[in-house]
Amino acid sequence: MTDQVLIPGATEVVGAARPSRGRGMAARIGWGVAGVTAVVVLWELYKFLGPADGVTVGGDGSAGSGVILLPRTHDRAMPHAWDMVARMFAPTSGGDTPPLILSVLQAAGTTLGLAALGWLIGVVVGALLGIAMQRWRLVEAGLLPWIVVSQIVPLIAFAPVVNALGTQIDRSGFPWPQWLSVALIASYLAFFPVAVGMLRGLDAPDALHLDLMRSGSAGWWQTLVHLRLPAAVPHLLPALRLAAASAVVGAVVAEVSIGLRGGIGRMLIQLAGQASSDPAAPWAPTFGTVVMGLVAALGVALIGVALHRFRRGEDTA
Amino acid sequence: MTTTTAVRARGLGKVFPSAGGEVIALTDVDLDIAAGEFVSLIGPSGCGKSTLLRLIADLDTATSGELTLAGKTARQARLDQDYGIAFQQAGLLPWRTVAANIALPLELHRWPRARREARVAELAALVGLTDFVGRYPDQLSGGMQQRVAIARALAASPRLLLMDEPFGALDEMTRERLQSELARIAAETEATVVFVTHSIPEAVFLSDRVVVMSPRPGRITEVIDTRPGRARDDLLRESPEYFSRVTAVREALHGAPLHRANER
Numbered sequence: 001m002t003d004q005v006l007i008p009g010a011t012e013v014v015g016a017a018r019p020s021r022g023r024g025m026a027a028r029i030g031w032g033v034a035g036v037t038a039v040v041v042l043w044e045l046y047k048f049l050g051p052a053d054g055v056t057v058g059g060d061g062s063a064g065s066g067v068i069l070l071p072r073t074h075d076r077a078m079p080h081a082w083d084m085v086a087r088m089f090a091p092t093s094g095g096d097t098p099p100l101i102l103s104v105l106q107a108a109g110t111t112l113g114l115a116a117l118g119w120l121i122g123v124v125v126g127a128l129l130g131i132a133m134q135r136w137r138l139v140e141a142g143l144l145p146w147i148v149v150s151q152i153v154p155l156i157a158f159a160p161v162v163n164a165l166g167t168q169i170d171r172s173g174f175p176w177p178q179w180l181s182v183a184l185i186a187s188y189l190a191f192f193p194v195a196v197g198m199l200r201g202l203d204a205p206d207a208l209h210l211d212l213m214r215s216g217s218a219g220w221w222q223t224l225v226h227l228r229l230p231a232a233v234p235h236l237l238p239a240l241r242l243a244a245a246s247a248v249v250g251a252v253v254a255e256v257s258i259g260l261r262g263g264i265g266r267m268l269i270q271l272a273g274q275a276s277s278d279p280a281a282p283w284a285p286t287f288g289t290v291v292m293g294l295v296a297a298l299g300v301a302l303i304g305v306a307l308h309r310f311r312r313g314e315d316t317a
Numbered sequence: 318m319t320t321t322t323a324v325r326a327r328g329l330g331k332v333f334p335s336a337g338g339e340v341i342a343l344t345d346v347d348l349d350i351a352a353g354e355f356v357s358l359i360g361p362s363g364c365g366k367s368t369l370l371r372l373i374a375d376l377d378t379a380t381s382g383e384l385t386l387a388g389k390t391a392r393q394a395r396l397d398q399d400y401g402i403a404f405q406q407a408g409l410l411p412w413r414t415v416a417a418n419i420a421l422p423l424e425l426h427r428w429p430r431a432r433r434e435a436r437v438a439e440l441a442a443l444v445g446l447t448d449f450v451g452r453y454p455d456q457l458s459g460g461m462q463q464r465v466a467i468a469r470a471l472a473a474s475p476r477l478l479l480m481d482e483p484f485g486a487l488d489e490m491t492r493e494r495l496q497s498e499l500a501r502i503a504a505e506t507e508a509t510v511v512f513v514t515h516s517i518p519e520a521v522f523l524s525d526r527v528v529v530m531s532p533r534p535g536r537i538t539e540v541i542d543t544r545p546g547r548a549r550d551d552l553l554r555e556s557p558e559y560f561s562r563v564t565a566v567r568e569a570l571h572g573a574p575l576h577r578a579n580e581r
Contacts, residue, residue, distance in 0.1 A: 206408070215402045216421065230410070312412050312453055
């Protein structure tokens with residue numbers, strides 16, 4: 001389009017901003033590393049100083065009774081950070097099985113794929129709902145309360161229902177694999193911020209810009225494409241980020257709840273069950289979910305970079 | 318009704334409903350603007366000058382009276398993109414370059430791309446922004462943004478140009494320069510211009526006629542002929558003829574009973 005015309009002068013602005021931006025990036029990475037290090041140091045420090053059996057009050061001596069004031073620090077409760085790392089590179093389940101980290105990455109990849117699918121469904125549904133609510137105020141009045149209510153339903157109760165419905169559909173002849181239920185449940189969490197962010201974003205344009213579109217005899221569709229959607233981008237990006245985080249959480253919880261094999265949720269439950277004999281193992285999939293969250297956030301950040309043009313209003317000359 | 322009448326208003330009125338009853342923004346406006354004429358609407362806040370412009374642009378609908386633009390209803394004229402409009406705020410879309418902002422009305426009317434690009438180049442040259450077509454609005458000064466807005470208003474070569482205090486937010490130097498440019502552009506394009514302003518010198522410098530309005534209720538109190546007998550250049554600003562017309566408009570404005578300005 002004509003928008004891509006480049007002017008030599010325009011690069012000055014970008015060039016001037018670059019050194020400080022580079023320094024900002026280095027500082028950010030530095031703070032990130034410092035944060036992780038601090039957590040490891042705190043963990044090891046408490047493990048070193050804290051009582052091995054913790055401090056419990058009001059218990060009758062049997063396991064699980066009383067109120068824990070200080071958690072236990074022995075190796076089964078709190079493995080060393082380096083043991084967690086070492087465990088990742090040991091075989092998954094003894095013998096010559098592949099290293100745990102590979103199994104974790106594989107499982108994380110599977111779950112991330114389902115989360116991404118759920119995110120996509122959620123974004124499409126949320127965006128359409130947002131557009132419909134902006135177009136017809138009656139739809140907003142009728143739908144928005146239900147959209148808010150939908151998020152109060154606890155996911156752990158809701159997941160088996162979706163699964164049961166899926167199974168019934170599958171039996172009636174329309175193939176419905178179990179992973180589709182997981183993606184659907186992830187989308188159930190993801191659509192909410194998108195619908196609300198979309199509605200707010202579409203209502204963001206100034207009266208002046210709306211007058212301008214009207215004076216050019218632009219119809220609803222042209223106003224949507226040329227004005228409302230571009231103006232919605234700054235509101236939509238945080239919504240997409242929230243949706244990505246929700247989709248990851250939704251996918252993991254749905255896997256656990258439904259019992260889908262191959263994903264990281266199932267792996268987490270399985271390894272946690274064996275924690276008394278292999279205490280460092282469940283930490284590997286735990287870190288795996290953290291990495292999934294980071295990858296999801298990175299994906300949305302890339303979308304933000306691609307849509308940078310539409311965020312120009314945010315920075316001033 | 319002849320085709321040489323660009324804007325024709327008869328008994329035009331606008332009433333806004335409000336919490337404390339109705340507000341009469343405009344009442345009983347009779348006005349004929351000939352094709353190619355430059356007419357300024359001037360008056361204190363609340364005199365209905367912007368309301369009158371918005372009625373002509375069909376951004377609001379009159380509650381009484383008749384309004385035709387070259388024989389068409391205001392609505393039909395808007396749908397046919399018969400006019401271009403510029404506001405006090407440039408109102409550029411921040412995610413579009415200068416070129417793409419100028420091209421917006423053309424895109425809305427689905428001009429083919431090649432024709433659009435040729436027209437944008439022409440317009441950028443007309444307002445002196447050829448070197449800046451790839452910039453974004455946040456990289457431009459206020460005066461440059463306003464020039465883009467004027468180029469955008471002129472994009473589809475409208476026969477009628479509506480301007481609502483387009484230079485109101487600019488400093489005096491930029492303002493005078495853009496006034497001279499607008500005078501040149503109006504002469505070159507032979508478009509009819511309806512120009513809303515607060516500034517007496519601006520109205521007198523640019524206009525063939527100045528329509529003086531008064532608030533409560535908004536109405537036309539006087540129409541003063543200010544067509545200069547010479548070219549609109551910087552020398553005009555210093556001519557006795559110009560000063561006498563500034564005085565005439567000022568007296569017409571102050572002759573109307575002065576009220577405290579209300580909100581519109």
